[in-house]
Amino acid sequence: MSLKVGDVVEVLGAQEILSTLDERGELDELPFMPEMLRYCGQRMTVHKVAHKLCDSITHTGLRRMARAVHLTGARCDGSAHGGCQTACSLYWKEDWLRKIEPGRLAPRRTPAEGKPNLPLLVSATTRGADPDGQARYACQATEILRAAPICMPxxxxxxxxxxxxxxxxxxxxxxxxxxxxxxxxxxxxxxxxxxxxxxxxxxxxxxFLNPGRPGKTPTATLNLQPGELVRIRPRSDIEATLDDNLRNRGMSFDEEMAHFCGRTARVLARVDRCIDERTGRMLHLANPCIVLEGVVCLGRFNVNCPREFVPFWREIWLERVPVNEHA
Incomplete structure (x- = not known):
């Protein structure tokens, strides 16, 4: 379809999409996940064309993706994957979409359309369990290297x-x-x-982020809650909390995040669980992290990767904005 940013598309009905999937619930090695069903039948706008992506698993650089886009506002809510809070931007194959030409009327839909019982999709969300009984999940993020196997120099x-x-x-x-x-x-x-x-x-x-010293890094507890206004601390303050691998208690801070230093934003959510893309295991964070409204990776330091990860922020990297400053 040669889709472009701003194009209006209609997500096909669930049965139409199901007919494009193989026995693993995938198209071109990319899973269609249960969290995507709620968008079936909706008209949406192309946010970015997903022709490439950052390899966040083996860190080989960019990977090439074929015939896929990101749609505005379509992020995974983790409801079929143990409540994962990573909020990944969903990938949509062009085969799952219908381009809407200007002036075309919306079709009449029945309320049940797009929400049938699809056991194939549900069973594909896990890879079984470890000996300790912990589930190993499978999603677009964990399978992304199969869906985008070719490196892009x-x-x-x-x-x-x-x-x-x-x-x-x-x-x-x-x-x-x-x-x-x-x-x-x-x-x-x-x-x-x-x-x-x-x-x-x-x-x-x-x-040119400055790494800190090896060893244990400091922490802080602000007990930030959704809706609170915070300011991202200056870059030098955050660098002082990092170890020599640019991490604070295992949580990385990078150039994409440093771009937002000094800005204010509202707390969107507290994050205490996310799926490890490498293993599929659910990680339970001992120190909850913060997600900020409207703050996503812009790809400015990663060759304009359109994936738009939602970065996690340690509370020590943030400070409350006093009420008298935003009243």
Whole structure:
């Protein structure tokens, strides 16, 4: 369909989508998940064309995805995956969508349409259980390397053309993404081949976050609740809470998150569980993290990846905004 950002599409009915799936409930190795059923029959807008994505499992860089898009507001609520709170942006294959031309009337739907009993999809949400009885889940995030098996080199210029042609980003952001991507690639190679004293800015990626010291990192408890207004602390304050791997008690902080330092946002949710994409196991966070409204990874330091992860924030990286400042 050659979809572009802003195109209006209609999600097909559940039975129509089911007919495109194999015996594992997948199309081109990409699962269609029970959480997606509630969108069946709805008209939605293409938010980003998902022609590439960041490999968050083995960290090999970008992967190529075929004939898929992200739709505005369509995120996984984790209801069929143990209440996972990662809120991933769902992938939609073009085969599951119908492009709506301007002026076309919406079809009349029955209330039950798009919500039949689909045991195939439910059974595909788990891979069984570990010896300790803990379930191992399967979802679009855990299976993403099968759905996008081909690596996409930074120097593959066609990706930047596609970014602009589809409307994912404008020409200047595409150029910036290319330059940052090349710089980071050079830094990676220099870290492998050069002595430390010859490295530019310590061999760090663009954004040049300063790592902390090895060992235990500090923590703070603010007991933030949904709806509260917070300010993301200055970058230097957050860097002081990190270890030498840019982590605070196992939670990473990166250049994409540093982009939001100093900004205010409302707390959307407290997160205490999420699925480990590598293993499929549910992780229960000893120190709950915070999700902020409207704060997502923009891909500015990752070659304009359109995946838009929702970053998790430690409370020590945030501060309440006094009532008199936003009254």
């Amino acid at each position: 930074v120097l593959s210029l066609s990706q930047y053309v596609t970014d602009v042609r589809t409307g994912n980003v404008g020409p200047l952001l595409a150029l910036r993404g290319f330059l940052v991507g090349v710089f980071n690639r050079v830094q990676v190679e220099s870290r492998k081949r050069l002595p430390r004293w010859l490295l530019f800015r310590g061999g760090r990626d663009w954004g």
